[in-house]
Amino acid sequence: MAIVLFSGALAGTLHGVANLVIVEPYLDTAIGIENQNLFASGEEEDTPAFWVEYDAYRDWQKGGQVLAGAILGTSMGGLFGIVYVLSRNALPRGSDLKKSFTLAAIMWLTIYIIPFLKYPANPPTVGDPETVVLRSILFLSFIALSGFGAVAFYQVYKRLQSKKIAAFVGYGIFIAIVFALMPPNPDEVTAPMDLVNGFRAMSVVAVSVFWVSIAVIFGGLWHKFRPDAENSDINN
Amino acid sequence: MSSLTQITKSTSQIPIFAIIVLAIIFAVGLFVVGYDQGHIFSIVLGEQAYADLYIHELTHDMRHEAGFPCH
Ligand SMILES: [Zn+2]
Numbered sequence: 001m002a003i004v005l006f007s008g009a010l011a012g013t014l015h016g017v018a019n020l021v022i023v024e025p026y027l028d029t030a031i032g033i034e035n036q037n038l039f040a041s042g043e044e045e046d047t048p049a050f051w052v053e054y055d056a057y058r059d060w061q062k063g064g065q066v067l068a069g070a071i072l073g074t075s076m077g078g079l080f081g082i083v084y085v086l087s088r089n090a091l092p093r094g095s096d097l098k099k100s101f102t103l104a105a106i107m108w109l110t111i112y113i114i115p116f117l118k119y120p121a122n123p124p125t126v127g128d129p130e131t132v133v134l135r136s137i138l139f140l141s142f143i144a145l146s147g148f149g150a151v152a153f154y155q156v157y158k159r160l161q162s163k164k165i166a167a168f169v170g171y172g173i174f175i176a177i178v179f180a181l182m183p184p185n186p187d188e189v190t191a192p193m194d195l196v197n198g199f200r201a202m203s204v205v206a207v208s209v210f211w212v213s214i215a216v217i218f219g220g221l222w223h224k225f226r227p228d229a230e231n232s233d234i235n236n
Numbered sequence: 237m238s239s240l241t242q243i244t245k246s247t248s249q250i251p252i253f254a255i256i257v258l259a260i261i262f263a264v265g266l267f268v269v270g271y272d273q274g275h276i277f278s279i280v281l282g283e284q285a286y287a288d289l290y291i292h293e294l295t296h297d298m299r300h301e302a303g304f305p306c307h
Binding site for chain 1 (some may be wrong): 249250254257258259262263264265266267268269270271287293294295296297298299300301302303304305306307
């Protein structure tokens with residue numbers, strides 16, 4: 001369990017740092033647009049005092065996301081560990097690193113990339129606070145459907161004696177139907193499209209950093225400490 | 237590290253206890269980073285927590301970057 005949590009926390013911290021370096025410039029630009037809107041509407045005044053307070057606030061938030069990365073990473077690490085323990089024997093034969101990479105790739109695809117294609121990440125200013133609950137429900141349901149769909153077709157995969165490819169096709173059809181039926185994000189994107197696209201691209205890179213990190217760290221540690229040592233010769 | 241040795245001894249079966257603990261950590265962590273709007277601190281701070289939104293502010297940038305719906 002220590003391995004699982006440590007890998008998650010470390011990979012999550014790396015995710016936070018990656019965000020800090022590559023995604024923050026887009027966030028700053030987006031929040032800059034928000035500030036201009038606040039000045040224009042008269043809600044805030046463009047004074048040095050405003051910027052002093054704003055900078056301190058943003059520095060705090062930027063630091064916070066590294067901690068948030070560690071928390072989220074630990075959390076995802078927990079999920080990763082559960083799935084790994086339960087599915088380890090079905091993962092491709094070979095080293096633990098190969099197994100953890102395979103699992104990380106599957107999870108990256110099913111609970112991140114596919115949901116992202118349906119509900120891509122947005123920088124600040126895009127979301128309408130009025131719809132945040134609806135958007136949260138849609139986002140979480142889609143991830144849950146995709147994740148549990150993957151688990152269900154994994155069960156099919158295990159039971160199939162031949163033509164195991166059918167399980168992948170089955171998942172593909174299932175998720176395509178879900179994808180088509182789920183309502184779209186209700187918000188209109190008003191921010192400049194190149195800002196939004198740049199943000200999304202960097203966001204994908206940063207999250208992918210997380211999944212690669214957890215695969216490497218987890219696979220490496222598992223191999224070193226072999227928490228399943230007692231029955232490893234039966235499994236392999 | 238003590239938990240590590242425990243697991244080493246008990247993995248002949250699937251470690252149910254570890255899985256439950258990990259599932260709880262997963263759920264709590266996901267909630268804190270993705271969805272808390274003052275709920276957790278409200279346990280100790282009361283209504284004020286919903287106005288301060290410390291956890292929201294702290295995890296805010298990560299919410300956007302990891303794709304959680306926000307503002
Ligand atoms: Zn936001």
